[in-house]
Each structure stands twice: as structure tokens, then as C-alpha cells.
Amino acid sequence: MSRKTQRTRPGPLQWLGYAVGRTLPDSMRDWVRNDLVGDWAVPRHLVRSMVPFVPVFAAFFLFPGPLGLRASMVLLGVLLAVFYAVSYMAQNRSRRLERHGLPPDLENPKKASRHDAEKAAYEKLHGPSVTWGVERRGGNELR
Structure with missing residues (x-):
């Protein structure tokens, strides 16, 4: 067999x-x-x-x-x-x-790479992303 x-x-x-x-x-x-x-x-x-x-x-x-x-x-x-x-x-x-x-x-590899490229372009223009739950006003951090 x-x-x-x-x-x-x-x-x-x-x-x-x-x-x-x-x-x-x-x-x-x-x-x-x-x-x-x-x-x-x-x-x-x-x-x-x-x-x-x-x-x-x-x-x-x-x-x-x-x-x-x-x-x-x-x-x-x-x-x-x-x-x-x-x-x-x-x-x-x-x-x-x-x-x-x-x-x-x-995730779809194409979608993940597109997301990473968009994030890099955003951070290039606006600086690093602020973490969730933290808001900055006048130098003070509010939680």
C-alpha cells in the first residue's frame, strides 16, 4: 500500500x-x-x-x-x-x-507594513506618539 x-x-x-x-x-x-x-x-x-x-x-x-x-x-x-x-x-x-x-x-503582512509606514510618517511629522491615557497640558501630565 x-x-x-x-x-x-x-x-x-x-x-x-x-x-x-x-x-x-x-x-x-x-x-x-x-x-x-x-x-x-x-x-x-x-x-x-x-x-x-x-x-x-x-x-x-x-x-x-x-x-x-x-x-x-x-x-x-x-x-x-x-x-x-x-x-x-x-x-x-x-x-x-x-x-x-x-x-x-x-495580521495581513501587507496591512501591517502599511500601518508601520503610516506610523513612521506620522511620527516624522509630529514626533513620537503619546501613550494612551496620558494627556499633556502646559507641561503637566494628567491621568
Whole structure:
């Protein structure tokens, strides 16, 4: 018997499980990292977060009434689901990262370098940032 090679990407059933919260094998950790903090992480999160609601949206079309009413029900459900998906995106990402053995505060490298460059440009123009909770007025520090 030949030894089965480890997959680095999930298959369709594994992806569906991942979309509803299952943990993928360690061999797919790089794929998970890219999925959660890569360049297209936000659109992927929105698509992934809609998967559990597809049966609910399909059930709305089975309700009696005009097609416009049923479509409005689906639209309202989609808008509500997208609202909550966007609202809890950061918490969902950190939980998924942690469940897959990655640091929960992992960021997109491009976004992190852009933030560092903006901070350096700001400090070049205005001096070092003041720490949070300390306000300076007339040489006195207020806490």
C-alpha cells in the first residue's frame, strides 16, 4: 500500500465543515493562514459566513405567497447575516486562528507594513506618539 499524501487544501466536504466551524488538519495550516489573513480574507469571510444560512434562505422560498415577498424575506435575511458577519469578523478570525494553532492576533503582512509606514510618517511629522491615557497640558501630565 502506498502512503497517502497529506493534503494542503481542503476538499469540498472539508471546506463545508470548516465553514461551519470545524478545525482542519495541521497539514492545511498555511491554507488556513492565507484564508484568514490573506489579501482576499474579507470577501472569503463573507462567503464562508453565508454557508450556514443557505438552508434558511432556501426555506424562505418555500413559504406561500408572491415571489416578490419570498425574495424580500431572503434579502432581509442576507442583509442581517452580512451585518453580523461584518460585525464579528475580527472575533471570528481570531477564534479560527487560535483553533488552528496560529497566533490569534495575526495580521495581513501587507496591512501591517502599511500601518508601520503610516506610523513612521506620522511620527516624522509630529514626533513620537503619546501613550494612551496620558494627556499633556502646559507641561503637566494628567491621568
